Amino acid sequence: MFPIKPIPEINDSETRATESRQQSASQKFISFAFGKIVSLWPADSRDWALAMQAELPQMESTQESLHWLAGGIMSLIKAWWNGATSSDNKKELAPVKKPGILAALVTVAALAILLIPSANQGLRAVLTSWNADRGQAQEARFIRIARDAESRGDAKTLAFAAMRIESRKDFVAFANKAVALDPSYTWIFSQGYFGFTNVPEARDWPAKLAAFDPGNSIAYLLQAQIRSSEISHDGMLTADDMRRDPQWLEAGRKAMESPRYDAYRNRRLALDRDVIQSLGIKDPAVIGLTGLRAGWISLWPPEVYSKQLMRDAKLAIQHGDKETAKRNAWAVAHFGEIVRAHGGTEIERRWAVDFLRPAYTMLQPMLAAEGRNDESAMLTESLEAIKPGAPGAALTQWPESTFAWIKTAGIAMHVGVALAIILSVLLLLAGCWLLAEVFFEGNRDGMLHRIACRSARYAPAGILVCLALLAVSYWPTAEAVTTYLDRPISMWTLQNLTETYYSVYWLPDTFRFSPGAPYHALAWTFVTVCGVLTIAFIVGRNIFNRTMRLKTA
Amino acid sequence: MKTNMRTSKQTLALLSALAAKPTQWHYGYALSRETELMSGTLYPILMRLEQRGWLETQWENPQDLAEGRAGRPPRHMYRLTAGGRAWATEALSAARATSKSKSARATLKPARQHPRVLLGQPELERA
Numbered sequence: 203m204f205p206i207k208p209i210p211e212i213n214d215s216e217t218r219a220t221e222s223r224q225q226s227a228s229q230k231f232i233s234f235a236f237g238k239i240v241s242l243w244p245a246d247s248r249d250w251a252l253a254m255q256a257e258l259p260q261m262e263s264t265q266e267s268l269h270w271l272a273g274g275i276m277s278l279i280k281a282w283w284n285g286a287t288s289s290d291n292k293k294e295l296a297p298v299k300k301p302g303i304l305a306a307l308v309t310v311a312a313l314a315i316l317l318i319p320s321a322n323q324g325l326r327a328v329l330t331s332w333n334a335d336r337g338q339a340q341e342a343r344f345i346r347i348a349r350d351a352e353s354r355g356d357a358k359t360l361a362f363a364a365m366r367i368e369s370r371k372d373f374v375a376f377a378n379k380a381v382a383l384d385p386s387y388t389w390i391f392s393q394g395y396f397g398f399t400n401v402p403e404a405r406d407w408p409a410k411l412a413a414f415d416p417g418n419s420i421a422y423l424l425q426a427q428i429r430s431s432e433i434s435h436d437g438m439l440t441a442d443d444m445r446r447d448p449q450w451l452e453a454g455r456k457a458m459e460s461p462r463y464d465a466y467r468n469r470r471l472a473l474d475r476d477v478i479q480s481l482g483i484k485d486p487a488v489i490g491l492t493g494l495r496a497g498w499i500s501l502w503p504p505e506v507y508s509k510q511l512m513r514d515a516k517l518a519i520q521h522g523d524k525e526t527a528k529r530n531a532w533a534v535a536h537f538g539e540i541v542r543a544h545g546g547t548e549i550e551r552r553w554a555v556d557f558l559r560p561a562y563t564m565l566q567p568m569l570a571a572e573g574r575n576d577e578s579a580m581l582t583e584s585l586e587a588i589k590p591g592a593p594g595a596a597l598t599q600w601p602e603s604t605f606a607w608i609k610t611a612g613i614a615m616h617v618g619v620a621l622a623i624i625l626s627v628l629l630l631l632a633g634c635w636l637l638a639e640v641f642f643e644g645n646r647d648g649m650l651h652r653i654a655c656r657s658a659r660y661a662p663a664g665i666l667v668c669l670a671l672l673a674v675s676y677w678p679t680a681e682a683v684t685t686y687l688d689r690p691i692s693m694w695t696l697q698n699l700t701e702t703y704y705s706v707y708w709l710p711d712t713f714r715f716s717p718g719a720p721y722h723a724l725a726w727t728f729v730t731v732c733g734v735l736t737i738a739f740i741v742g743r744n745i746f747n748r749t750m751r752l753k754t755a
Numbered sequence: 756m757k758t759n760m761r762t763s764k765q766t767l768a769l770l771s772a773l774a775a776k777p778t779q780w781h782y783g784y785a786l787s788r789e790t791e792l793m794s795g796t797l798y799p800i801l802m803r804l805e806q807r808g809w810l811e812t813q814w815e816n817p818q819d820l821a822e823g824r825a826g827r828p829p830r831h832m833y834r835l836t837a838g839g840r841a842w843a844t845e846a847l848s849a850a851r852a853t854s855k856s857k858s859a860r861a862t863l864k865p866a867r868q869h870p871r872v873l874l875g876q877p878e879l880e881r882a
Contacts, residue, residue: 247802249831250798250801250802250831252828252831253783253798253812253830253831254783254794254798255828256827256828256829256830256831257782257783257784257794257830257831259827259828260782260784260830261784269793269794270784270794272793272794272795273793273794273795273796273797273798274794274795275795276793276794276795276796277794277795277798277799280795280799281799281802
């Protein structure tokens with residue numbers, strides 16, 4: 203006879219109407235998900251996950267099951283957290299090993315990575331990019347370089363530094379000094395007069411530039427820019443203010459009627475490179491801006507004037523004066539062709555199209571009507587090449603893959619540096635702690651001892667990986683810098699420089715200038731890295747720690 | 756045995772439910788319904804109570820299951836230990852005293868209480 207075991211008294215008030223119910227697809231999914239929760243649960247308390255799972259068949263609706271599942275996930279996270287922070291199981295853990303020769307070798311290898319130029323330069327570039335006052339620091343740096351060059355009578359370096367200085371007054375002062383030392387640098391007057399800050403010392407610059415390079419429209423473009431600053435009110439100036447100003451418009455007319463257009467881009471690039479080489483600068487913030495700023499000047503004044511000419515041409519056609527109309531349209535087209543031929547940038551090409559398209563559109567039917575078929579056909583062909591949407595008419599956009607590369611490389615290098623710094627600090631502290639243990643009596647099995655041992659054993663590997671990541675992700679940037687410094691400058695060189703500039707600076711600049719996120723890039727990187735480390739710590743303690751005993755149900 | 760444990764409103768609700776029928780075994784789902792606690796709140800509290808030795812746990816014996824429940828996994832059951840009962844009485848009494856003094860002070864608006872903090876139930880006195 204078998205002994206009858208009494209069933210315990212159970213407070214099981216809920217109805218079991220659902221027991222015979224077939225499992226729906228959603229319930230099957232919930233059962234499956236709960237199975238995953240059980241498998242991920244820390245081994246020493248897994249019976250609690252099984253306990254929760256065993257209640258699932260009692261649920262009366264899918265909604266209840268989902269709530270139960272959500273509770274299971276929450277409990278799993280809490281169990282992981284407890285597993286990571288609790289010291290209850292400390293005695294069950296194997297004793298930690300002290301760092302050995304391998305950790306020392308890995309540390310040396312990590313330091314050796316810094317000898318690779320891309321890692322070395324990348325570390326400095328990323329740290330520079332984190333400086334919230336980087337603009338002011340650069341300004342102060344170039345003012346120092348300018349003063350030093352001035353004291354040495356080095357006109358070239360002085361001209362380089364002057365063009366980099368953001369403050370209009372300082373730019374004007376240093377540019378005047380550079381040109382006084384060597385008048386062959388008069389062209390630098392055209393390279394930095396942006397914005398509406400009026401500096402009286404620059405009033406005679408257009409005349410000097412026109413005398414330096416007669417026939418170049420750049421002197422009149424500068425004159426229009428300076429005129430803008432003179433008529434602005436506290437830095438405010440509308441487009442109508444400028445259109446109504448006869449001097450500004452006159453400067454636009456002279457610019458358009460000039461026989462040549464040269465924004466001195468090549469001279470600027472060559473000078474920049476010579477001085478950057480001589481100063482040993484490798485910072486992409488300095489080098490990258492060469493590609494962005496060289497030869498930049500607004501062509502808006504002649505464009506406004508050209509629109510006036512085209513309006514006059516249309517009126518002339520209405521009055522039957524085709525000769526005036528043709529003369530005006532040819533004048534506009536001529537300037538457009540000059541800009542297209544001698545402008546080296548995408549923006550200049552776009553400006554050229556804005557001149558050419560209305561002029562050729564007007565001229566083509568007039569020439570056809572006169573029977574000048576060859577010229578008319580040529581203009582038709584030209585119009586086809588610059589029609590809206592044509593490859594020659596639109597600004598070349600970076601392909602998505604380029605943006606993806608820039609962002610991926612940027613994230614990799616910033617995270618690599620941030621983690622390498624944190625791990626280095628951890629390694630340093632761990633080393634100090636273990637060194638102190640040699641000299642002082644104390645608990646050699648406490649939590650801090652264990653953390654110090656583990657940090658000293660594993661942090662070097664982490665630093666090695668992070669610096670390798672930095673070296674790889676910064677490698678294209680370092681290559682672009684080397685190419686710029688050592689080989690002939692081409693459009694590709696400049697495009698690579700621009701890309702490399704963004705790869706280093708887009709992440710900190712995004713953090714710094716995004717609305718609602720006006721925090722220091724370092725703060726965001728710190729938060730991200732701490733989050734990653736916390737998750738790694740919790741997951742590591744719970745999933746990969748196989749020393750915990752499985753408590754079976 | 757650790758005795759320091761934060762007696763939150765949720766913990767008090769659970770203690771109240773467990774202490775109402777102290778000798779009886781309780782299922783997790785039934786406790787969840789009775790206390791209106793989500794499983795994500797309930798089970799971590801149960802785990803802490805068990806760690807401190809205040810909760811006794813037991814798996815159902817598959818052989819003891821009723822016929823209609825054949826094929827279902829055995830369920831986990833809970834009840835307070837003797838020490839747990841003593842602590843529950845103490846914690847619930849303290850909470851009740853605090854609640855009374857708060858409601859005496861609150862003249863304009865009633866104190867917010869968890870609906871299932873069953874303070875002052877006759878069963879508590881027996882526990």
